[in-house]
Amino acid sequence: MLKLLEGSQAIAQAVGRCRPQVVPAYPITPQTHIVEALGRLIRQGTLSGARFITVESEFAAMSAAIGASAVGCRTYTATASQGLLYMAEALYNASGLGFPIVMTVANRAIGAPINIFNDHSDSMSQRDCGWIQLYAEDNQAAVDLHVLAFALAERLSLPVMVCVDGFVLTHAFEPIEVPEQADVDRFLPRWQPRQRLTPDAPVTIGAMVGPEAFTEVKYLAHLQLMRALDSFDELSGNYAELVGRTVPALSTHRLEGAETVIIALGSVTGTLRAAADELAARGQSVAIIGVTLFCPFPYERLAELIAPSVRNVVVIERSFAPGSGAPVTPHVRQAMLGSRARISTVVAGLGGRAIQLTALVELLSRAAGSTLPALTFLDLDAELVRQEDERQRPGAISVSTDSLHLTDAAPLTDSVHATDSSIPTKSVGASA
Amino acid sequence: MFEVRIHGRGGQGIVTMAELLATAAFCEGMQSQAFPSFGSERMGAPVAAFVRMDSERIQVRDPVTEPDLLIVGDVTLIPHLDLFAGVRENAWVLLNSSSTPSELGLSELCARLGPGHVVCLPATELARRFTGRPMPTGALLGAVAAVVGVPSLESMCSALTDRFSAGVAQKNAAAAAEGYRLVRSEVGADA
Amino acid sequence: MNQVTTKFFQVGSQAVGNRLLAAETRTDQSDPERANMLNSGHRACRGCGEALAARYVLDAATKAAAGQLVVINATGCLEVFSTPYPESSWQTPWLHSVFANSAAVASGVAAGLAAQGREDVRVLAQGGDGATVDIGLACLSGMFERNDDVLYVCYDNEAYMNTGVQRSGSTPPAARTATTEASGAEPGNSFGTGKDLPRIAMAHDLRYVATATVAELHDLEAKVERAMSLRGARYLHVLVPCPLGWGSQPADTVKLARLAQQSGLFPVFEAEYGGVTSVLPIRRRVKVQDYLRLQTRYAHLFGESAPPETVQRIQEIADGQIARYGIPVEEF
Secondary structure, three states: OEEEEEHHHHHHHHHHHOOOOEEEEOOOOOOHHHHHHHHHHHHOOOOOOOEEEEOOOHHHHHHHHHHHHHOOOOEEEEEOHHHHHHOHHHHHHHHHOOOOOEEEEEEOOOOOOOOOOOOOHHHHHOOOOOOEEEEOOOHHHHHHHHHHHHHHHHHHOOOEEEEEEOOOOOOOEEEEEOOOHHHHHHHOOOOOOOOOOOOOOOOEEOOEOOOOOHHHHHHHHHHHHHOHHHHHHHHHHHHHHHHOOOOOOEEEEOOOOOOEEEEEOOOHHHHHHHHHHHHHHOOOOEEEEEEOEEEOOOHHHHHHHOOOOOOEEEEEEOOOEOOOEOOOHHHHHHHOOOOOOEEEEEEOOHHHOOOOHHHHHHHHHHHHOOOOOOEEEEOOOHHHHHHHHHHHOOOOOOOHHHEEOOOOOOOOOOOOOOOOOOOOOOOOOOOO | OEEEEEEEEOOOOHHHHHHHHHHHHHHOOOEEEEEEOOOOOOOOOEEEEEEEEEOOOOOOOOOOOOOOEEEEOOHHHOOOOOOOOOOOOOOEEEEEOOOOOOOOOOHHHHHHHOOOOEEEEOHHHHHHHHHOOOOOHHHHHHHHHHHOOOOOHHHHHHHHHHHOOHHHHHHHHHHHHHHHHHHHHHHHHHO | OOOOOOOOOOOHHHOOOOOOOOHHHOOHHHOOOOOOOEOOOOOOOOOOHHHHHHHHHHHHHHHHOOOOEEEEEOOOHHHHHHOEOOOOOEOOOEEEOOOOOHHHHHHHHHHHHHHOOOOOOEEEEEEEHHHHHHHOHHHHHHHHHHOOOOEEEEEEOOOEOOOOOEOOOOOOOOOOEOOEOOOOOOOOOOOOOOOOHHHHHHHOOOOEEEEEEOOOHHHHHHHHHHHHOOOOOEEEEEEOOOHHHHOOOHHHHHHHHHHHHHHOOOOOEEEEOOEEEEEOOEOOOOOHHHHHOOOHHHHHHOOOOOOOHHHHHHHHHHHHHHHHHOOOEOOO
16 A cells, blocks of 8 residues: 655565574664664564663674574665675675575765765675675665565575665655565465574584585576576566566666666656656656666666667766776676767766756756766855865866766855855846 | 744754755645755754655755744744845745744834734744643644645644654644734735 | 593602592592593693693583483584594593584584473583684574573683694783794783683573682582582683693693683683672782783783883783672782
């Protein structure tokens, strides 16, 4: 039944209906509402027999999940940001040992500087840990992805990370349909582990592997992870038959005939679609592709979506590693090897900075006009950066080529924000 | 699409008000969305929340920059923040205060938005009277129903019942009804 | 359960054969049908105290649990020498995760078994002193305070042995390690540092805390049996000499463990809910140098250029331990 729900509550309900048996929990903003809700479900007996463990750190949370999964229990936990890093060693261990743990990552920036708001630097920092990564575009997708995640994890014996934008999705209320218990039970049967710790048939798990076998182990792990591409599509299809809706690995909007394609992950996709609609009303054709399955990356499927006639591809990145760059663009380039399209990167929304519709409309328009530089930091305060850099060392860096200030919206916190009138947009406060 | 921005301080129920408004709209068969500007758990700090209502599915998720309705739950914020940034032509502004708009220094805003569009209501006093607690939520929701008309007062009460226990919901519904009545009479007199 | 025939060797008067005792008072180890959970074929050093202790503890625990035991092992010597892929010398269900988390993994296992209604299956977590006292302390303390149904066993050889003998929070004062060289004003590990894990465990008011060594097999097995008869978080700390790290003779492993207890440096006791309930008496007290001289990690304390007062300081520590635990000394 469709209800107006907070994202976190809906996710907790969905996870609850997947009947996890052990939920280790450690709090971190902005995932707390999820684990609290699950704790309540377990304590009230709604999830009978399940165990809720309040552990002493995120590292302990993932470790306890490993233990529970090892004896054959369906296991779930949630974290974000610093917490995800703190359990990094255990993440690799979980995937290396093949435990189908499902975890929500309420995407939040990584410090220093400490920041509690949304961006993708946390999950992106763990691209290599061997977990399947899914990104939700809205809260309905977040709910459906958790159910799909358990099925996918248990089919492949691999852990799955469901990434949900912190605050933007977790704390947003919107109409959401949480699948009925009967439907979830039908879709997600009792887990049959391929092996587990039991005195009935002792096994040694976690042996030391030397140079003579390590490469083969890694190769096999890679093959297994790649199977998620087909498995996700198949499970997604099965889910659709059951509940009448599903989540595709790649979503498309106004793809037909578009010469400019924008690629993005997570909640910004919705605002991008609205921006594309506005442009369409003006006769400009821009398509939006949303990436839900990020790891393993769907190279072929993405390449198939981008017609040879596409001239501009823009990747919206919600994280950026100093010195390394943006994480999604190289995947897109790889998918588009041989294509003649211009690929541009736009870094937006770092540390929770709002990505305004007006800014995106302007951005998409420039993209369509092939005037975007290779790398853009949306709404960078170029003057502030210039001042700071000059203060620290003489000789200003050139920031003007990679920044684009498109939004005048006054931040709704403590200070009045002076507008930058170098680029003509709507001005604030004064009569129109 | 109808966009709302609500300002207040942490602990005044601003986020809950947004949630209730979105629920009320949903009750009437609309698509709706509500979210806070940030969620650091700190009492007294300025907080904003946003609501969108539409007949079509809502795709955007960015903060509301051009509200059709602005609710100010705590007028002590006025000197410190540019609360009225982006307020549209013909928008409504609803303020929790026992003073008049001109006493609050908002004559220019009144002139721009037109008669009956800037409304003050002593919501905290109403709340204290009907619920015993200084949370202006219920009264302000009633006021919204009165000035905007949609969602209706009935839907607001429905949302309250959904969210709170019977006793709490009933008291807030009473505050909402009184807020509605007061504003209708005030706006009715101006219109 | 025992897939390989257990081999017994005649080793002289210090054998654990117990042939002169009544059957029911003999040790589990003397039983040809013992579980032998750590089977032969592992790659431990000659005279490894940890390999010995692990077999003693797991066999006793398996018997006490009627065969229903799951074991979680931290990274370290024991894990490394017992599971060289594709071989494993474990006959028990066994999992190694990472260095710091065996206690947390065990907590998850216990919760999982409870969720499955299988509380008949018991959980044992084990690790060396590095894994327990240093890097794994947060997870251990968490397991303790939640009172999760796990028996944690620490095999203490007083340094990070598997990585090349580096100092840990369990390394005793004056001991030479690769990171506490025998040079400078205070050669070897510093005095006034280190953690006493049994007392930290007691500070959590655990149902049962005990220390033991590989020298007293009956005592060790009895403590494992006692621990396994109880539920909730329990802790066992076993002193296990390491010939390589201590610079001792492989044949002296059991002897050194005995000397450690008889000098007073390693008190052997039991505690419940934070209070000491039993203490193993010192049957024949020895001066600390009788113990220290057998280990080259203390060689710099003896000889012409040795600082004279260090041995005396160590003797004072031993005296202090005897006083603190009220260890009865039967003969001096």
